[in-house]
Amino acid sequence: MSDPLLQRGEEIELGFGPRHPAIRGVLRLSLRVDGDRIVDCCPVIGHVHRGVEKLFELQPHADNLAHTDRLDFGAAAAVNLAYAGAVEKLLGIVVPARARYLRTILAELQRIASHLLWLGTHAADLGAMPPFFAALGERDGVLELCERYLEDYFESDVESEAGQDAGERLRLEGIRLGGLSHDPPAGWVERCREFVESFPAKLDGCAGPLTENRLWKKRTVGLGVLSPEAAVDLGVTGPALRASGVAWDLRKALPYEAYGEVDFDVPVGRNGDTYDRYLVRVEEMRQANRIVAQCLDRLPDGPVLAEPSAFEAKVEDETYHGIEGPRGEIGFYLVGDGTANPYRCHLRAPSFAHLQALPELCRGELVGDLVALIGTLDVALEEADR
Amino acid sequence: MGSAPVDATAPAEATVLTTTYDRIFDWARRLSVRPLLLGLSCCAVGMTPALDPRHDLARFGGEAFRAAPGRSDLLIVAGTVSEKMAPLIRRLWDEMPDPKWAIALGSCAACGGPYRTYAVTQGVDRVIPIDVYVPGCPPGPEALLAGLLELEKKIGPPGVGA
């Protein structure tokens, strides 16, 4: 029997993952390759399926909010906000203005953190190491700012050290149903302002070496082109959709929190390739910084949490609430049955759709570019698998 | 070096090192573990900052992450182990040569964490033997460093001499 590897022109099956140094998370790809070209690719997910949607049905809404942190390690606040927003919509809770602005600030800081993590790892996957260290270093600064939000929340040093191991660095704990847990500690707003002023220069330091770099462009321009029709048909959202030329951003289309009250641009690409997806995300970081600056300037006074009576409603209704997370549309479909627990709680995860779109990007590309293609979609396996 | 003659009447411990092969090998292994990259979920992102200059895993010799199980001796299970993934973790463990150790990083790896569900293995120690458990959700990089130091104590006592 002849060895298939020795026969030229025949396709062979190649397994990629589920454990691979280039994959962030656990993803298996079944590839069919013809020489160096990918003929087809079939993603296999579910390796981090935790049964979260089943757990949601057994706990009250406030407890579920704690579970939503772990559904997206890059930007926990985004999933928190989506869930809190869905519950608030279902129960008719009105979030005070100050809380809406602060939540917008936290959401945009987490968008910056998520995109910086993406930038560092994507650059490292393509062989550019200095942006990896630069971006992750800057991300540390953003996470520390988010962590400082809880600075005075704990009553003693012991508790705040416990906070370290309870993961407040990654999981921002401040968002609550109806607003936030507490007002920012003294000095936090000033620290935030300092960050906003220094961030554009830091971003130039991270992304500047890449944007006009000949090698970077050679590796990303024209790679993994996704047409606007295919993107919409496959349910792709977020920066990947906008890079294909579709100007759809939930912050503009269906404004939530304070997005309707601030000015910002939504970057839209033209070619739908890896380079455009890079440019869109870098510009989104700049715009996120702009949003944070405006929210800090316009921060109203007042309470940060809705009245306790607002939480007593037990509603038999259903609702869908979607927000623009860093990866795309994060949505929750909630069905209430008149009890404190949701009857059904379904997470619409952007990464689920993006992984389904991965074969569309991969067909015809080189195996060596596969890592860049997985990176350019910025997938988070926890939210895809739930 | 060689500038003064050795005092033949001095106690042997002052001038002669006696040890065993085992102790030398343990000393070398302890200070140069080769972890295998196995980031499963959020704890992996808690693990990555341990490599940065601030936390500096390299101080303890553990920064040389390896991609292939055949070249590594420490399996750091970082994240939730699903029942779908468990047999694959077992296979990775089996492919690692002896001597080998395993750290369960995070609450999910230690005991299933908050996920007492049909899909999650309630602790990776149901599938492979674990040497050190590092609790947290996710644990900070300092916790991983502490776990690594515990492991080093387990691999062998400090020092090389008898």
Place this chain on the structure above:
Amino acid sequence: MEGAAEDPLAVALREELGEAIESARTLGGDLTLQVRREAIAEVCAALKEKHGFTYLVDLCGVDFPGREPRFEVVYHVCSPAANRRVRLKVAAGEGEAAAVPSVAGVWRAANWTEREVWDLYGVRFDGHPDLTRILLWEGFDGHPLRKDFPVEGIDTGAAAATAKAGGSGGGEA
């Protein structure tokens, strides 16, 4: 809720598709149409081709054990041009006879989402190109999001078998 029946979209769809649209309500602020199971693919195609609902936001299942048929498949569709979101619901049961026509031919996004509903609820989709489990593994027994499936699962001794067998088990779906 009587506003939903007069909604121009609901009126237009009723005219085009007649009894395929069983009812129209407003739930959670969105127009919600109850669609006859056999006609869902036709309704989705009309929404996409004639009314600009090119984006399938989400597709999921819900289990109502007290009802007959017990499952509901819920579709959220969106028209970016009109900036509008609509919810469709279909009642579905178990087995081939109560299968729902697949809409994977209308929106490619429906492919994996329908597999997920099959995986977690056991609802079949007629005409789906590859109706296999997606989050769980082939060989898993049961459909976990059904209300009568215990959250901690059914102990089949799989983990113990894996540890004993030393990694020769499957799981590579």
